[in-house]
Amino acid sequence: MTDDAILRMSGITKTFPGVKALQDVNLVVRRGEIHAICGENGAGKSTLMKVLSGVYPHGSYEGEIHFDGELCRFSGIRDSEKHGIVIIHQELALSPYLSIAENIFLGNERVHRGLIDWNKTNADAAELLARVGLDENPVTPAMDLGVGKQQLVEIAKALSKDVRLLILDEPTAALNDSDSEHLLDLLRGLRDQGITCVIISHKLNEIKAIADSTTILRDGRTIETLDMEKDLVTEDRIISGMVGRDLSHRYPEHEPNIGEELLRIEDWTVRSPTQHERLVVSGANLMVRRGEIVGLAGLMGAGRTELAMSVFGRSYGVGITGRIYKDGKEIRVKSVRDAIRHGIAYATEDRKRYGLNLIEDIKRNISTAGLRKLAKRGWVNENEEAHVAERYRKNMNIKAPTVAAVTGKLSGGNQQKVVLSKWMFTDPDVLILDEPTRGIDVGAKYEIYSIINEMADQGKAVLVISSELPELLGICDRIYAMSAGRITGEVSRAEATPERLMQYMTRYDEEQVVS
Amino acid sequence: MSSVAPARSDKSEASPPSRGVADRIFSVNLRQNGIYVAFALIVALFAILTHGDLLSPENMSNVLVQNSYILILAIGMILIIIAGHIDLSVGSVVAVTGAISAVLMVNHHMAWPLAVVLTLIAGAIIGAWQGYWIAYFEIPAFIVTLAGMLVFRALTLTVLGNQGIGPFPDQVRTLANGFLPGYFGNVGLGALGGADLFTLILGVIAVVGIVGTQWRARQGRAGYGQKVEALPLFVVKMALAALVVMFIVVQLARFKNLPVVLIILTVLVLGYTLVTTRAVFGRHVYAIGGNLQAARLSGIKTKSVVFWLFVNMGVLAALAGVIFAGRLNQAGPTAGTNFELDSIAAAFIGGAAVQGGVGKVVGAITGGLIMAVINNGMSLLGAPSERVMLIKGLVLLAAVAFDIWTKRRAGASR
Incomplete structure (x- = not known):
């Protein structure tokens, strides 16, 4: 089966406890193209890329990955990198106190007889920096660079690994317009050098400007793959692919007042x-x-x-x-x-990190923000506290035997009800x-x-x-x-x-x- | 135990009703009361090995008096550890405050009550200094108090001019070493010999007080329709508590009445237990240690709470400093060496969690007593000090390992 596809992912299904993150996803990337992946938050884009790069190793998902015609079973990210697949994550992973050169060759050091060859390290780094168009001294610490330049260092690092398929997860999310423009130009340059790119982006104008084809994911499934030139794709066309789903009876009727x-x-x-x-x-x-x-x-x-x-x-x-x-x-x-x-009350998006004291019970979590209402001269009335918490447990239908149950053991839905109770109690x-x-x-x-x-x-x-x-x-x-x-x-x-x-x-x- | 139960949990209240009652009581005991069981076993072990010498009136009195300052420090330390911090400087603070009190009382002949108050204020200032850097400047407590350990030891040497200062006024020595006078004389207790009546009366009042407050709390909970433990279980628990308290009191009454420092300690334990369980401030301490970000986003003044915790620690360290100096009848340059380690160990043996958010004042006291009993029991047996140190180290490691192990087991069902 010889074709112009460098990557074929077929029938990929990835399940997390309770959630199917990916369901029978197919992705075909042609050699030497820039392939965009679009979808809402939670559509499964990042999960798919983690499967591809071995972050989720073979065996933890179903389906097959063929890279360059060869069936691949990556055991980890180093394994996929050996094949020339490199992923650059949304959160940049440079070590701030190390120099640019050290970061580029981190885990892949230029060594001579067991010792690091600094001359070669810095010389090679300078060469890579020239390739990505970054005019900086290789010995500069990474933390002195702006986000845009750090992104370029990440790409230089990928190039040092003889990358053949470069995956970028939201590369321009944190960049300003001129940095974004520079990055997109660089990707076009890399494509001309024969490096295939997969880019995840929310910015449809960028996708339209740079991508050769686009795959749309929704709810963990492949919706379609569009050829940007042939299909005369517009931004609206992509949007309708990303959102098109029915709104059935998933929401309670409500007559606002x-x-x-x-x-x-x-x-x-x-x-x-x-x-x-x-x-x-x-x-x-x-x-x-x-x-x-x-x-x-x-x-x-x-x-x-x-x-x-x-x-x-x-x-x-x-x-x-x-x-x-x-x-x-x-x-x-x-x-x-x-x-x-x-x-004013604010219930956080990250219950576990910002919303709950997971080692404490339901009643103490509910009372945290409004504790003063339960206290006289600084002393808490614990019986009243339990009484109040019990009322919320019933009204909010928190599924736990009593309000003395530890919140860390509740399901996500019940934890959220505890958070909402906490804020409702502040009135x-x-x-x-x-x-x-x-x-x-x-x-x-x-x-x-x-x-x-x-x-x-x-x-x-x-x-x-x-x-x-x-x-x-x-x-x-x-x-x-x-x-x-x-x-x-x-x-x-x-x-x-x-x-x-x-x-x-x-x-x-x-x-x-x-x- | 049936490990397939969907929501396995260690706290009895959280257990699904399907679980066996015996199973439930056992698991409650293990996680929450394991430390008290361990303490009872250790006491029993040494009582047997020393042929009862451990529990003799004189020895019990000595153990309490000799370890009082560590227990006072452990109270402040457990609060700091619950909040997720640490204080390495308390040994040096004990030394410097002891030295300050000596200079005031001995060199300047200041009236002892005024001198003690000034020393406690000095402790508060020291705590405020460290609390500022930790809470508002956000330097890790480990670093700030490590620096404090050096700085306050250095100040001790400066204040003392490199030599011990003493002797202390008799009243201060009584605070540390003395006993209550027998107001009503002795009564005969048959085979046990004579015992101080006043001490016995205090013991009975204490027992009545404990049972009374526990009963009222139980009634209060029942009144709000909450579950309370079965009456027989409650009676057994109260009887056990009464037995232990009366045993200690009778033994002390047979020796030299109640040590003054025991009264100070009892007041502190009761007061701080109340603060940690019932006061808004105490709740905030647990909330901060359990999840700092969530506490902050719930409107808790996290910085101010941490600041006051260190002020509190400074005051308690100053109190321990005066008592320790009074006990030795001299403020010395090496006073308080390793006290920080003993009080930290007491807190962790007593069930504090390394990540914060968990711990009890009574637990820290029990942890301190466990080490005290090991110390005392082994020296009664004539064990060399290096072996005592070895055992204490292993006990600390075992206690924390046990805590982490139970947590991991509990977490596996999450």
């Missing part, structure tokens, strides 16, 4: 705590009314969580500017305590729910949606951040879309379609639509 404006955020700007010059959120305006469920859509890195956390008592970011109004009056929210006092007016159904099975999702509806019916303003468009379309009364730190669109429930939202979410050009 929307009142006055409750929370308004104006001209909100946040800088990254690690790179102060980078605006993670810039000039965002949004508003939520009483009894309204408002969605915040966006792809990874759009700045949604950063926006929410910076509003919630400046829990994220530096150099925060902008104004918050509650009930029409400007409020100052400088700490989490201020936020709680003003009736907030505004609830910001960040990915409230992440990692939760379908049945529990329905329950969470019902809880969200109930919150709104109590007259609270609810802001839901979600990466699942159908979810936002299913439960929200109004949806904002964010991209690259800006609010790029606002649609009501009636006018919202997945395609329209995806257009806003993938908008990276200058003409921002600020609502």
